[in-house]
Amino acid sequence: MKILVMNxxxxxxxxxxxxxxxxxxxxxQINEKIAAFAKSNGDEVEFYxxxxxxxxxxxxxxxxxxxTCQGILLNAGAFTHYSYxxxxxxxxxxxxVAEVHMxxxxxxxAFRHNSVLSEVCKGVVCGFGANSYIAAMVGLKR
Ligand code: DQA
Numbered sequence: 001m002k003i004l005v006m007n008x009x010x011x012x013x014x015x016x017x018x019x020x021x022x023x024x025x026x027x028x029q030i031n032e033k034i035a036a037f038a039k040s041n042g043d044e045v046e047f048y049x050x051x052x053x054x055x056x057x058x059x060x061x062x063x064x065x066x067x068t069c070q071g072i073l074l075n076a077g078a079f080t081h082y083s084y085x086x087x088x089x090x091x092x093x094x095x096x097v098a099e100v101h102m103x104x105x106x107x108x109x110a111f112r113h114n115s116v117l118s119e120v121c122k123g124v125v126c127g128f129g130a131n132s133y134i135a136a137m138v139g140l141k142r
Contacts, residue, residue, distance in 0.1 A: 001141060004069040005034055005133065007049040008056055008076035008086075014102075021103050023129055030130040037134050043141070053079055057089045064093035071140040073133055075100040080115045091120040098136035101126035 007027060010017065015026035031047050038045045046069065048059050056076065063069050074097050079086055090097050097120070104127030105112040118124050125136040 002044045002069040004046050004063055004072045006074045008079045009051045010077050012049050034133050053083055053085055057085055060089040060093055072097045073100050073136050080117050081111055087116045087120055096122040098122055098140050099124040100132050100136045102129050102132055
């Protein structure tokens with residue numbers, strides 16, 4: 001199975017920002033762990049990060065139109081809480097998308113309790129740090 005792992009706004013600073021919330025591992029280090037896990041299961045991964053909403057939308061379209069993967073893990077960062085454009089893009093494609101968050105968004109500020117993406121995603125994993133991606137990958141696969 002080919003899985004596209006997408007990270008949105010500010011996730012490129014993982015390991016460098018708000019370390020008490022997101023930990024000290026960089027996105028590159030997290031991606032290495034995801035890739036190793038995927039490989040051990042015979043799966044293939046592609047990584048994509050952008051701080052630009054429209055680029056994330058384009059990547060979802062590309063995955064759908066060019067059939068580049070069978071599942072998508074998406075940590076949209078703060079876009080999760082207000083991007084109807086990303087929501088519509090997820091609804092438009094026939095690839096299952098798992099919403100991922102490293103932190104437990106429900107234990108944080110009120111504005112993080114609502115996701116405009118969850119309703120159109122296959123499932124949601126939050127609160128397990130980098131392992132949220134791994135748990136979501138297991139869920140998507142099974
Ligand atoms: C996040 C949670 C979001 O609320 C926040 O805006 C992020 C990261 C997470 O992985 O916990 O940037 O998606």
